[in-house]
Amino acid sequence: MGNEAKPFLSKTNPLNISKSDGEHFSLKYLLPHYWPTWLLLILSFLIAFMPNIIRVILGNIVGKIIFLMNSKRRNIVMANLSLCFKSKTKTEISNICKAYFFYLGRAFVDMSLLWWRSNPFLQKNCEISNQEYIDKVLSKNKGIILLVAHSVFLDFGGRSLSRYPMVSMYKPFRNKLLNWV
Numbered sequence: 021m022g023n024e025a026k027p028f029l030s031k032t033n034p035l036n037i038s039k040s041d042g043e044h045f046s047l048k049y050l051l052p053h054y055w056p057t058w059l060l061l062i063l064s065f066l067i068a069f070m071p072n073i074i075r076v077i078l079g080n081i082v083g084k085i086i087f088l089m090n091s092k093r094r095n096i097v098m099a100n101l102s103l104c105f106k107s108k109t110k111t112e113i114s115n116i117c118k119a120y121f122f123y124l125g126r127a128f129v130d131m132s133l134l135w136w137r138s139n140p141f142l143q144k145n146c147e148i149s150n151q152e153y154i155d156k157v158l159s160k161n162k163g164i165i166l167l168v169a170h171s172v173f174l175d176f177g178g179r180s181l182s183r184y185p186m187v188s189m190y191k192p193f194r195n196k197l198l199n200w201v
Contacts, residue, residue, distance in 0.1 A: 043192075043199040057197045064132035075129050083125025087118060094121070120172075127172035134175055135201060139182050146180035158184065 048054070067075060087094055097120055101113045108116075133142060148154075157164050168177050178188030192199045 043196055045200055046196075049197045049200065054197050057195055061135075061197075061201060065136050067129060068132035068136035076126060079126030079129035080122050081125065082128055083122040086125060087121035097121075124172045130173075131175070134179055139179065142176070142179050143183060146176055148180055154181075154184065 049057075067078065070078075094117065097117050098113060101108075101116055101120075102110075105113060105116070133145075154164060166177075166181075168174065175190070178186075178190070181188075
């Protein structure tokens with residue numbers, strides 16, 4: 021399978037797509053090439069069950085590291101923000117950029133919640149605004165297309181809404197072991 025978009029299925033699976041349409045386990049995932057990924061997975065499992073304040077602190081550290089180490093990405097963000105907010109000073113743009121990277125780091129750390137925590141846990145910790153509109157339309161057996169902002173926490177939307185019959189699209193990781201998980 022390539023890196024084309026794939027559906028994330030809720031338990032009600034409205035498209036009747038087989039779970040086997042995803043990545044299959046392979047013995048190659050046990051080779052040394054994948055050991056760092058296994059270490060990351062073990063670490064992410066532990067992080068998923070840490071208190072929120074610890075995850076926030078870790079996420080801020082990860083965000084600061086990305087901000088400092090990835091000058092290419094930092095320059096892209098600065099350029100995009102400068103184009104969007106022409107009336108803001110360079111200092112204001114820089115502060116927004118730093119805040120973005122802190123949120124990005126937190127999103128990376130909190131990705132562990134999506135992998136390891138249950139839907140009830142996520143639904144309890146994610147707020148859905150105006151849910152009554154979704155319920156009203158679905159009670160009439162009509163479909164809904166939700167257009168959401170593309171942000172660093174985008175993936176939480178799909179899992180938060182997984183109590184509904186829905187499909188959410190995602191781009192698979194280049195690392196096939198992560199896709200299998």
